[in-house]
Amino acid sequence: MIKFGTGGWRAIIGDEFTKENICILAKAMADKMICEQVDGKGVVIGYDRRFLSREAVVWSCEVLAAAGIKCYFVNRSVPTPLIMDYVMKHQFPYGFMVTASHNPAIYNGIKVFTYGGRDADEDQTRDIERYIARVDAAGIPRTRYEEAKRQGLVEEIYPMNEYIDDIMSKIDMEAIKKSQLKVAFDPMYGVSKTALSTILISGRCDLDVIHQEHDTLFGGRLPAPTADTLRVLQNQVVEWNYDLGIATDGDADRLGVIDDKGHYLHPNDILVLLYYYLIRYKGLKGPVVRNLATTHRLDQVAETFGEKCYEVPVGFKYISAKMTETGAIIGGESSGGLTVAGHINGKDGVYAATLLVEMIAVTGKPLSELVLEIRKECGEMYMEERAYEFTEQEKERLLEVLYEKRELPDLSDYQVDHVSYMDGCKVYFRNNGWVIARFSGTEPLLRIFCEMPEKQAAREICGLFEKYLGL
Numbered sequence: 001m002i003k004f005g006t007g008g009w010r011a012i013i014g015d016e017f018t019k020e021n022i023c024i025l026a027k028a029m030a031d032k033m034i035c036e037q038v039d040g041k042g043v044v045i046g047y048d049r050r051f052l053s054r055e056a057v058v059w060s061c062e063v064l065a066a067a068g069i070k071c072y073f074v075n076r077s078v079p080t081p082l083i084m085d086y087v088m089k090h091q092f093p094y095g096f097m098v099t100a101s102h103n104p105a106i107y108n109g110i111k112v113f114t115y116g117g118r119d120a121d122e123d124q125t126r127d128i129e130r131y132i133a134r135v136d137a138a139g140i141p142r143t144r145y146e147e148a149k150r151q152g153l154v155e156e157i158y159p160m161n162e163y164i165d166d167i168m169s170k171i172d173m174e175a176i177k178k179s180q181l182k183v184a185f186d187p188m189y190g191v192s193k194t195a196l197s198t199i200l201i202s203g204r205c206d207l208d209v210i211h212q213e214h215d216t217l218f219g220g221r222l223p224a225p226t227a228d229t230l231r232v233l234q235n236q237v238v239e240w241n242y243d244l245g246i247a248t249d250g251d252a253d254r255l256g257v258i259d260d261k262g263h264y265l266h267p268n269d270i271l272v273l274l275y276y277y278l279i280r281y282k283g284l285k286g287p288v289v290r291n292l293a294t295t296h297r298l299d300q301v302a303e304t305f306g307e308k309c310y311e312v313p314v315g316f317k318y319i320s321a322k323m324t325e326t327g328a329i330i331g332g333e334s335s336g337g338l339t340v341a342g343h344i345n346g347k348d349g350v351y352a353a354t355l356l357v358e359m360i361a362v363t364g365k366p367l368s369e370l371v372l373e374i375r376k377e378c379g380e381m382y383m384e385e386r387a388y389e390f391t392e393q394e395k396e397r398l399l400e401v402l403y404e405k406r407e408l409p410d411l412s413d414y415q416v417d418h419v420s421y422m423d424g425c426k427v428y429f430r431n432n433g434w435v436i437a438r439f440s441g442t443e444p445l446l447r448i449f450c451e452m453p454e455k456q457a458a459r460e461i462c463g464l465f466e467k468y469l470g471l
């Protein structure tokens with residue numbers, strides 16, 4: 001069964017990520033495009049470095065071509081944001097990216113982008129699932145790849161330079177060139193190497209790249225830039241005195257950062273830094289958008305400068321929609337994705353990394369110093385993040401307690417302001433602190449995040465939920 005979650009369809013290779021299901025999805029998309037009368041424009045398809053990614057594109061092209069839909073096949077592995085950029089700029093109705101992003105190596109999947117290069121929203125993915133249900137798996141017509149190419153129904157493209165130029169045109173490359181920064185870069189065996197190395201080398205950075213070879217097992221680690229997975233990068237930064245370390249996840253839409261002192265910066269810190277930089281140093285004005293599991297320090301920065309912070313459910317589609325609606329200058333999520341107004345309608349790790357390098361160059365301050373500067377000017381909060389696996393049975397029980405009965409642990413030691421069930425269950429405290437318990441839409445996990453003015457309180461509240469829910 002093909003089910004879409006927070007970031008596209010993801011499944012274990014050989015279990016549900018199979019040739020049959022890939023062809024079913026391609027046929028469903030072909031039917032949907034024909035029905036919507038947008039089949040004439042064709043579709044752009046890219047892939048990452050995972051096992052079977054390229055094959056999945058070839059199979060999809062064969063199905064789409066048989067339905068008469070032209071496929072622009074980006075024929076080398078590329079960052080997901082490159083596909084979003086291409087869909088947006090060339091006004092494609094749809095684009096696909098074969099990737100399971102930061103999931104473990106045994107996963108693969110497909111992200112669907114709609115007009116404007118946006119992540120397909122819930123209405124769209126529900127609609128795709130309806131088309132999927134109508135596909136007759138045994139009778140899917142296919143045109144052999146070489147034949148489809150001969151007929152002009154598949155065109156192989158590689159718009160890497162266009163993507164790189166797009167990013168560089170929005171960045172102060174001259175400032176970067178002057179600053180002669182030393183950067184350590186970890187693409188985590190994923191797809192950002194060509195784009196980000198080219199940009200940083202054009203900016204005359206002294207660059208060292210690790211984990212750049214093609215390894216479908218991602219060196220045995222999760223291709224997600226976290227404090228745990230970036231230890232090698234961290235050592236590199238400390239040992240060789242780099243100004244910063246940068247990492248991107250498997251499909252390069254998320255960013256991870258190590259500061260000049262070797263500290264891992266949480267995506268929340270990166271968002272706060274960049275929003276602050278855009279307002280304080282670049283003189284931009286405008287609100288910020290975050291999801292409800294992302295730091296409220298963004299609200300503090302917004303308040304300091306007389307701006308607003310908007311909250312949306314988890315999922316970048318909500319971030320980009322709200323950014324358009326409110327004219328926000330930046331939007332992002334604690335999971336590591338962000339974008340800035342004027343760039344693409346989705347998260348881009350390559351662009352975010354470049355902007356961060358620009359920030360160091362323009363301010364002339366090391367990352368660690370900027371972190372302290374913001375803390376002084378806008379205040380501090382502490383975040384505790386936990387995640388729990390569960391069995392199907394446990395899930396039912398947790399769903400019942402949290403969403404049906406809407407029961408909560410005893411929080412009488414803290415002043416509760418209100419509780420929201422917009423996405424998961426989120427309790428807002430009067431001191432601007434908060435705690436959320438929600439099921440991940442990309443992994444079989446229950447996530448509990450808490451942010452409070454004191455670290456101890458954040459830990460205690462997570463502990464209360466953990467105990468109450470029997471986790």
Ligand SMILES: O=P(O)(O)OC[C@H]1O[C@H](O)[C@H](O)[C@@H](O)[C@@H]1O
Pocket residue numbers: 006007101314315316317333335337439440441442443447
């Ligand atoms: O917490 P989850 O539902 O697993 O989502 C975590 C993240 O997953 C994907 O990367 C989505 O594109 C993001 O928008 C989301 O923030």
